Amino acid sequence: MAQLQFRDAIRDALREEMERDQRVFIMGEEVAEYDGAYKATQGLLDQFGPGRVIDTPISELGFSGIAVGAAMNGLRPVVEFMTFNFAVLAADQILNHATKVRYMSGGQIQCPVVFRGPNASAGQLGATHSVSYDSMYAQFPGLKVIYTSEPGDAKGLLKAAIRDDNPVLFMESEQMYGLKGEVSDEEDFIIEIGKAKVKRQGTDVTLVGHGKMFHVAMKAAELLEKEGISAEVIDPRTVKPLDTKTIIESIKKTNRCVIVDENHPFGGFAAEVGYIIQREAFDYLDAPVIRVTIPDVPAPFAKNLFEAWLPNPENVVHAVKQVTYK
Amino acid sequence: MSGKKELTFAPTGREPEFDSLIHKSTELPEATKKTHKQLKLSNEQLLAFFEEMYLQRRFEERSAQMYQKGKFGGFLHLYIGQEAISTGTAAAFHPDDDIITGYRDHGWGLVRGISPRAGMAELYGKHAGCSKGKGGSMHFVNAERHFWGGYGIVGGHIPIAGGLALANKYKNTGNISACFFGDGAVDQGALHETMNMAQLWKLPVIFVVENNGYSMGTAVRRHTVNEIVDRAKGFGMKSALINGMDVFSVYEQMKKIADEVRETSEPCFVEIRTYRYRGHSMSDPQNYRTKDELEEYKNIDPIERLKTYILDKKIAKDEQLKEIMAKVDEEVLEAVSFAEEAPQPPLSELYDHVFAENDYPFHT
Numbered sequence: 001m002a003q004l005q006f007r008d009a010i011r012d013a014l015r016e017e018m019e020r021d022q023r024v025f026i027m028g029e030e031v032a033e034y035d036g037a038y039k040a041t042q043g044l045l046d047q048f049g050p051g052r053v054i055d056t057p058i059s060e061l062g063f064s065g066i067a068v069g070a071a072m073n074g075l076r077p078v079v080e081f082m083t084f085n086f087a088v089l090a091a092d093q094i095l096n097h098a099t100k101v102r103y104m105s106g107g108q109i110q111c112p113v114v115f116r117g118p119n120a121s122a123g124q125l126g127a128t129h130s131v132s133y134d135s136m137y138a139q140f141p142g143l144k145v146i147y148t149s150e151p152g153d154a155k156g157l158l159k160a161a162i163r164d165d166n167p168v169l170f171m172e173s174e175q176m177y178g179l180k181g182e183v184s185d186e187e188d189f190i191i192e193i194g195k196a197k198v199k200r201q202g203t204d205v206t207l208v209g210h211g212k213m214f215h216v217a218m219k220a221a222e223l224l225e226k227e228g229i230s231a232e233v234i235d236p237r238t239v240k241p242l243d244t245k246t247i248i249e250s251i252k253k254t255n256r257c258v259i260v261d262e263n264h265p266f267g268g269f270a271a272e273v274g275y276i277i278q279r280e281a282f283d284y285l286d287a288p289v290i291r292v293t294i295p296d297v298p299a300p301f302a303k304n305l306f307e308a309w310l311p312n313p314e315n316v317v318h319a320v321k322q323v324t325y326k
Numbered sequence: 327m328s329g330k331k332e333l334t335f336a337p338t339g340r341e342p343e344f345d346s347l348i349h350k351s352t353e354l355p356e357a358t359k360k361t362h363k364q365l366k367l368s369n370e371q372l373l374a375f376f377e378e379m380y381l382q383r384r385f386e387e388r389s390a391q392m393y394q395k396g397k398f399g400g401f402l403h404l405y406i407g408q409e410a411i412s413t414g415t416a417a418a419f420h421p422d423d424d425i426i427t428g429y430r431d432h433g434w435g436l437v438r439g440i441s442p443r444a445g446m447a448e449l450y451g452k453h454a455g456c457s458k459g460k461g462g463s464m465h466f467v468n469a470e471r472h473f474w475g476g477y478g479i480v481g482g483h484i485p486i487a488g489g490l491a492l493a494n495k496y497k498n499t500g501n502i503s504a505c506f507f508g509d510g511a512v513d514q515g516a517l518h519e520t521m522n523m524a525q526l527w528k529l530p531v532i533f534v535v536e537n538n539g540y541s542m543g544t545a546v547r548r549h550t551v552n553e554i555v556d557r558a559k560g561f562g563m564k565s566a567l568i569n570g571m572d573v574f575s576v577y578e579q580m581k582k583i584a585d586e587v588r589e590t591s592e593p594c595f596v597e598i599r600t601y602r603y604r605g606h607s608m609s610d611p612q613n614y615r616t617k618d619e620l621e622e623y624k625n626i627d628p629i630e631r632l633k634t635y636i637l638d639k640k641i642a643k644d645e646q647l648k649e650i651m652a653k654v655d656e657e658v659l660e661a662v663s664f665a666e667e668a669p670q671p672p673l674s675e676l677y678d679h680v681f682a683e684n685d686y687p688f689h690t
Contacts, residue, residue, distance in 0.1 A: 025496070051496065057526070062485045062519025069489020069503075072474065073424070075496060077489075092516075096479050097486060105467040105475055106458030107679035141680050141688075165682035194687065241687045 002185055007177040009151035010040040010116075013158035014078065016188070018048055021076060024162055027054040027063055028080030028117075037082050038118065038177045064090035064115065068098045071113040071167075078162060081117035084133045084171060090115075098167040099142030112165045116158065119147055119171035120212060120262045121299055124306050130299030134211070135263040135272075137169050138240040144193055145239040147171040149214035151181035153237050156191030164193060173212045196243035198250065202232030205320050206250040208273055209260035210236045213311060217260045220316035227317075229324060239269060247273065248280045255286040256323040260316055265293045287323040292316050337548045352539045352546055354599050354626070357572035358579075362639075365578055369641045375417065375573050376636060377650050379409040379629045382433040384651075384658045385442055389432070389449055392662060393608055398450045400462045405433035407603035410628035411536055412437045414576025415504065419584055424472045424490045424503035426483050428511065430536075430602075431476025435466035438473035442661035452668040459671045460679065472501070481507060481514030484533065488520045491531035495591060502587045504532040510541030512554050524593040525561045531593045532583060536570065538602035543614045558595035570600030571626050 004012070018024045025048075030037045032045040032055040045053040056063040060081065067077035081087045087094065094115060101109045120132035134147045144166060148154040154172065161168040183189075199214070200221055209217030214235045221231035232250050236243060251257050257277055261270035270291035277289050292311045300306050358365075362372055386404045393402045405412070408430075416437040419425070427434045435445055440456045448455030449463055457467050457475075467475035474490065477483035487505030494501045511517060512535055524531050541549045558565035566583060569575040576598065583594050601623040605612045636642050677688060 054527075057519075057522060059519035059523065061516050062488070062523055065482070065485020065516065065520065066489040066492055066523060069426075069486035069491075070493040070496070071489070072486065073490045073493035075493045092479060092482055093485060096482055097477070101475075102682070103679045104457060104461040104465040105469065105679075106455070106460045108457070108467050108469040109474065110682060112682075240689070242689065 001182040003180050004151050004183045005177065006151045006154055006172065006179045006181070007038060007040045009155040009183050010158060010172065011042060011044070012183070013155045013162070014041065014044060015047065017159055017162040018044070018052060023074065024076045024078065025052040025054065026078050026080065027056050027067060029056055029058055029082050031055060031080050036080070038174060040177065041080065060086050060089040061093060064093040065097065067113050068093050068101075068111055071098075071111045072101065072109050076112050076162060078114045078116060081115060083129060083174070084117055084119040085129050085131055087115065087117070087133065094137070094143070094167070094169070095140055099140050103142060110165055111167050114161045114168050114170055116170035117172065118174045120173060121310060122174035124301050124303060125299070126301050127298035132211070132262040132294075134169070134171055134239045135268040138269070139267075143167040143169060144241065145169045145171070146193065146237065147211040147239055148237055149176070149211055149235055151179065152183045153191060153197070153235070155183050156189050157193060157237060159188075160190050160193050163190075168193070171211065175212060191237070194238045194241040194243055196234050196236040196238070196246040198232060198246065199235050200231065200233035202230040202254065204230045204254055205232070205256040205258060205324060206247070206254045207231050207233045207258050207260060207316065207320075208236065208247060209233065210239065210269070211262060213260040213262050216311055216313055217316060219313035220260070220320065223313055223317050224320055229320060229326070231320065242272070242276075244276045244280065247277065251277055251281040252284045255284050257289045258316060258319045258323060259289065259291045260311055261291060261293045262311065263293060264296055265291065266296060268293060287325065290319045290323055292319050352537065352599060354571060355567045355569045357569045358575045360574065360578060362574065365574060367577070371417070372632070372636055372641055373650065375413050376629070376632055376647065377654060378413045378437055379573065379632065380651055381442065381654050381658070382409045382412065382436050383629060384654050385436060385445060385661070386432055388658050388662055389446070390604070390608065397666070400451075401429070402449070402463050402608045403430045403606065404602075404604040405430050407623065407627070408536055408538060408570065408600045409433055410573040410576050411506070411570045411598050411600060414573045415580045418577050418581035419504070420501065422472055422499070422501045423584065424474060424487070424494070424501060425506070426474040426487050426490065426503070427476055427506040428480065428483060428508060429464035429476050429478045430508065431464065431466045434476070434506065435468060435473060438468050439471040440466055440468050440473070442658055443664045446661040446665035447668050450665040450668070451670065452665055453671040453675070454664070454668045458675065458679070460675075481511040481516040483507070484511065484514070484516045485520045487531055487533070488524050488529055491524070491529040492527070495528075495530055500588065502530045502532065502584055504534060506534045506536055508541065509535055509537040509539070509546050509554060510549065511535070512557065513541070513550055521557070521561045521563060521593070521595065525563050528591050529593055530587050530591045532587055532596060533593065534596045534598060536598050536600055538600050540602060540606065540614070542606040543610065545614065555595070555597035561595075563593055563595050565595045565597070568596060568598040570598035571623075571628050571631065573628055573632055
């Protein structure tokens with residue numbers, strides 16, 4: 001096992017897939033000559049040249065559509081968004097075209113494109129740079145949504161995403177690029193899309209958290225341990241398709257659940273997981289499922305307001321005490 | 327407030343200069359003076375043009391009839407009046423050159439190998455339709471023949487055309503891509519973003535505005551500034567203005583443009599002026615234009631024009647053309663019966679073609 005930063009894991013996945021398959025290429029803002037806004041594509045221009053690492057203008061709608069067309073015509077584009085907050089400008093291409101072209105052509109056209117980049121908040125960046133979009137995209141059929149939390153998962157899942165014959169959104173976080181973690185040395189290390197992972201065993205409560213919130217859940221689990229509460233932590237890794245089985249199995253063991261989610265509460269990831277739990281494990285629950293999410297307001301700038309806005313481990317501990325009646 | 331001018335934003339259609347005149351931006355450029363021989367078109371090719379154009383016309387006239395009888399639902403946007411563009415372009419292009427268009431797509435599908443049966447069955451939402459009944463009128467597709475389809479979001483397919491071209495350049499296929507859209511799509515940001523990248527990246531793509539005078543019910547003058555063709559100037563892009571009511575003009579210029587785009591891998595922006603005889607869709611009362619204007623264009627109908635040429639040059643006799651028309655009439659009627667009797671898609675198809683794999687765990 002190698003200890004790698006998140007950005008290195010991303011870059012290794014891109015490099016390996018580009019070496020393996022000539023059809024894979026990268027496009028996005030600052031990906032080539034600038035070496036990547038967050039250095040995830042550093043060195044790839046030198047290795048693969050400007051024909052396969054393409055700097056784009058700030059035209060999210062246009063270059064996303066170009067990627068969709070290139071994917072339809074036999075290539076495997078990997079589009080980097082500087083953040084998924086900017087991808088809103090490209091939503092027509094992602095939601096109306098990439099996800100639907102196979103269906104509305106009766107299966108004649110496929111669109112194997114990957115859209116990747118950081119998702120959700122990254123400190124005091126204000127309202128337009130802080131939104132988590134995984135729940136919104138997961139609402140739509142025809143695409144897969146991955147929001148990873150650790151370098152090892154990122155590498156294995158990004159490689160799987162690039163090989164997938166469907167459109168895939170692959171989400172990261174500005175605040176995780178420097179995070180170190182173990183990455184398998186295995187040659188051609190692939191993680192299957194749609195598989196959650198139990199990352200901490202526990203008996204009293206199940207915490208479900210993905211992306212940056214996985215780390216909040218893990219910190220909460222440590223705090224809870226000091227108070228004698230044993231928390232199991234599940235990282236879904238893939239938002240869509242969602243591995244409900246792994247979550248349900250855990251609930252059947254712990255009988256309690258808190259979902260930690262950086263989406264807004266209405267119709268979000270936490271709401272969906274909560275629904276699935278009541279449907280599949282109603283008789284096993286000893287308490288209502290509780291969610292810890294960002295509130296139903298935009299991200300504020302002021303430090304104190306922002307800190308109150310973003311879920312933290314203490315919020316999770318508080319929620320766990322509610323479901324364990326402590 | 328009396329005596330002050332009424333507050334307006336969009337130019338209104340009520341001013342006298344908007345009544346029953348063909349305005350500057352829709353004025354037809356001159357048609358080519360070349361004969362078919364000078365264009366190296368054989369007599370057989372001319373008859374094939376005639377047949378293709380007449381097929382598109384009859385197919386849509388019957389579609390409209392069946393739609394009005396309530397035989398199928400959805401939207402129905404007719405291409406009637408614009409057939410010279412699809413026909414001339416398809417003949418000017420290589421068979422592997424990519425074509426992609428908006429939702430007014432029936433004519434394009436027919437010139438790129440969708441049979442009247444498969445087209446009509448698609449309108450009817452039948453399993454034998456060109457898109458298996460999943461697309462409908464706006465989503466005719468024949469990917470095998472490089473017809474990438476009709477798309478329902480105005481301008482949404484424009485960047486996709488850029489991507490088709492990028493892939494051709496990347497794979498060095500020698501194919502070009504052409505994107506057709508109406509004058510309404512000219513106002514979408516997607517066009518401008520894609521034109522910028524196409525010129526910057528030297529993509530072998532042709533952007534073609536089929537300026538039929540109306541963005542739904544809004545005349546060109548009322549929805550966009552200046553001459554459409556001049557949009558190319560800001561991007562340093564080559565451009566052309568073509569008379570879309572004359573199949574020879576379309577063929578001649580599109581061939582030249584296609585050759586040049588193939589040769590140089592530089593994009594081109596083309597405005598083809600034409601006229602949409604019918605409303606935007608079947609539910610359009612067409613209060614925004616006069617009968618005189620419509621009649622004026624019907625007098626320069628592209629099919630009539632070619633017919634006159636064929637007869638004047640004694641390329642075929644009237645009876646021969648009547649035979650072709652009778653054959654097409656029969657073929658379209660047969661397509662209607664076929665579509666009526668064809669089975670609907672099986673319910674099991676609801677979940678097909680969403681994902682590449684057959685075992686995707688759909689969320690419930």
